[in-house]
Amino acid sequence: MSNSLIIGQYVPGNSIIHRLDPRTKITIIFFFVFVVFFANSLLSYAILTAFALASVATTRIPIKFIVKGLTPVWFLIVFTFLLHLFVTKEGTVVAEVFSFKIYSGALIQGIAISMRFFLLILITSLLTLTTTPIEITDAIEDMLHPLKKIKFPVHELALMMSISLRFIPTLMQETEKISRAQASRGVDFKTGPIKERAKAVVPLLVPLFVSAFKRAEELAMAMEARGYHGGEGRTKLRELRIEKRDIAIYVLFLFVIAGLFLTRNY
Amino acid sequence: MDITFENVNYIYQQGTPFAHKAIKDLSFHIPSGSFVAIIGHTGSGKSTLIQHLNGLVHPSAGTVTIGNYRLTNDEKPKNMKELRSKVGVVFQYPEHQLFEETVEKDIAFGPENFGVSKEEIAKRIQEIIPAVGLSGEMLKRSPFDLSGGQMRRVAIAGVLAIKPDVLVLDEPTAGLDPRGQKEIMNMFKELHKKEGLTTVLVTHSMEDAVQYADHVIILNKGTKYMEGRPEDVLTQQEALNKVQLDVPEAVQFLLNFEKRFGIKIPFQRQTTEEIARDVHRYLQGGGENE
Numbered sequence: 001m002s003n004s005l006i007i008g009q010y011v012p013g014n015s016i017i018h019r020l021d022p023r024t025k026i027t028i029i030f031f032f033v034f035v036v037f038f039a040n041s042l043l044s045y046a047i048l049t050a051f052a053l054a055s056v057a058t059t060r061i062p063i064k065f066i067v068k069g070l071t072p073v074w075f076l077i078v079f080t081f082l083l084h085l086f087v088t089k090e091g092t093v094v095a096e097v098f099s100f101k102i103y104s105g106a107l108i109q110g111i112a113i114s115m116r117f118f119l120l121i122l123i124t125s126l127l128t129l130t131t132t133p134i135e136i137t138d139a140i141e142d143m144l145h146p147l148k149k150i151k152f153p154v155h156e157l158a159l160m161m162s163i164s165l166r167f168i169p170t171l172m173q174e175t176e177k178i179s180r181a182q183a184s185r186g187v188d189f190k191t192g193p194i195k196e197r198a199k200a201v202v203p204l205l206v207p208l209f210v211s212a213f214k215r216a217e218e219l220a221m222a223m224e225a226r227g228y229h230g231g232e233g234r235t236k237l238r239e240l241r242i243e244k245r246d247i248a249i250y251v252l253f254l255f256v257i258a259g260l261f262l263t264r265n266y
Numbered sequence: 267m268d269i270t271f272e273n274v275n276y277i278y279q280q281g282t283p284f285a286h287k288a289i290k291d292l293s294f295h296i297p298s299g300s301f302v303a304i305i306g307h308t309g310s311g312k313s314t315l316i317q318h319l320n321g322l323v324h325p326s327a328g329t330v331t332i333g334n335y336r337l338t339n340d341e342k343p344k345n346m347k348e349l350r351s352k353v354g355v356v357f358q359y360p361e362h363q364l365f366e367e368t369v370e371k372d373i374a375f376g377p378e379n380f381g382v383s384k385e386e387i388a389k390r391i392q393e394i395i396p397a398v399g400l401s402g403e404m405l406k407r408s409p410f411d412l413s414g415g416q417m418r419r420v421a422i423a424g425v426l427a428i429k430p431d432v433l434v435l436d437e438p439t440a441g442l443d444p445r446g447q448k449e450i451m452n453m454f455k456e457l458h459k460k461e462g463l464t465t466v467l468v469t470h471s472m473e474d475a476v477q478y479a480d481h482v483i484i485l486n487k488g489t490k491y492m493e494g495r496p497e498d499v500l501t502q503q504e505a506l507n508k509v510q511l512d513v514p515e516a517v518q519f520l521l522n523f524e525k526r527f528g529i530k531i532p533f534q535r536q537t538t539e540e541i542a543r544d545v546h547r548y549l550q551g552g553g554e555n556e
Binding site: 011062064065068174177182185186187203206 | 281282283317320322347350351353354355357360362363364365375376378379380410424425428
């Protein structure tokens with residue numbers, strides 16, 4: 001179905017990045033996203049790119065798969081680049097395309113911004129590519145734990161997240177099944193005028209909602225039958241633990257940041 | 267319509283780390299008008315095979331021919347909709363596809379999409395409703411108010427209303443009570459004879475295969491494992507056990523009977539009554555027949 005979009009998809013593996021504590025990954029990615037905006041010289045971009053590409057290489061996920069998965073994003077990157085290219089008017093004129101003057105400043109700006117974009121998307125998609133949704137919710141629950149003091153329902157939020165994440169593939173499968181059944185009854189989802197295609201969604205959505213409600217009811221019943229009564233006093237099957245490798249990565253990342261700030265303005 | 271598979275392969279999510287070969291080098295021929303049972307345990311590729319029959323998926327390699335329609339990896343017939351009006355598919359748990367406000371509208375949905383006239387649809391509904399064991403007063407009710415068994419019948423009626431030449435059934439009786447199972451299967455058999463359909467039944471049930479099909483194809487790991495007449499294929503206990511299947515109960519009984527009494531009664535798709543008569547004859551006659 002949606003083979004082309006990999007954002008949010010998990011690729012099983014056993015690399016060091018897969019095995020990192022999810023909190024480590026979230027923290028590093030969080031700071032990376034900030035730091036990207038501080039890069040302003042060739043060297044600083046090189047350091048960040050090297051870090052991102054090295055991370056990708058370590059995961060051992062085929063490059064081809066990642067590149068293909070980012071297809072819809074390429075469009076955005078190219079668009080940003082072109083926008084900057086034609087709108088910015090700084091520096092000297094380096095070329096003229098169809099009476100459009102292209103300035104050197106625009107070229108640099110365009111490359112820099114689309115590079116940022118690319119790095120952001122690459123590194124954030126690495127999180128979901130190497131971390132199971134369950135690990136991510138566990139990490140978020142743990143990291144938001146301090147908010148419990150101000151009566152923020154952290155556990156409930158995490159539970160809601162993991163339930164919805166858990167049911168995404170189920171609903172996708174269900175959608176596929178129903179659309180197959182309706183296609184066999186002559187519904188055409190792929191061609192025809194927009195109005196017809198919008199109408200074709202009804203036979204898909206109604207059964208989908210019906211089964212989603214049914215599933216929710218069954219899940220609630222199954223949880224109660226197994227004695228679920230909220231997060232109070234509940235222990236965890238998977239304990240999150242910071243290992244040596246996490247510390248090593250933090251140190252490495254600090255070096256990257258230090259390197260970035262040293263090479264700024266070069 | 268004749269159905270032919272020639273060296274068909276199908277790979278899910280080709281070119282990703284999740285690539286998975288669901289069908290491997292599968293070839294078979296189903297002549298027009300036959301009732302074929304396709305049997306295999308879970309994950310043997312049955313459901314993928316079905317989707318080839320009305321062009322929901324295209325083979326990754328090889329050729330599928332249904333009547334005059336040819337499906338290959340790069341060839342897509344322009345008249346896909348026409349193919350789908352000729353091949354009706356009843357999927358597993360077809361009641362999940364119901365969505366209309368009334369039973370009548372839901373049954374009419376398929377034929378309407380294929381451009382059948384209003385009068386013709388009304389005529390077909392009148393014929394189909396009693397055939398699938400529903401009553402006329404249900405037509406105006408919401409399909410979601412019906413029981414599970416009734417919903418199943420409505421969904422089946424929705425496919426039959428298309429009047430296909432080929433009827434594909436993916437475990438049509440799963441989850442029904444025994445009586446409902448029998449009624450629905452008998453209805454399919456009757457329809458098969460009356461309308462001269464080509465019927466493809468995907469099932470786990472050896473009993474159904476023996477009782478209704480005149481040809482059996484056994485799938486294992488996406489490829490053909492055995493093929494032939496039910497009485498030839500479904501009596502090979504050892505071969506079937508190897509792929510997590512077993513002989514039908516009637517055959518099981520005859521094998522046990524042979525072990526116990528040393529009398530071999532050949533299996534010719536007898537019903538239980540016929541087997542009882544055979545046993546009676548053999549025990550009384552003391553082997554006078556051979």
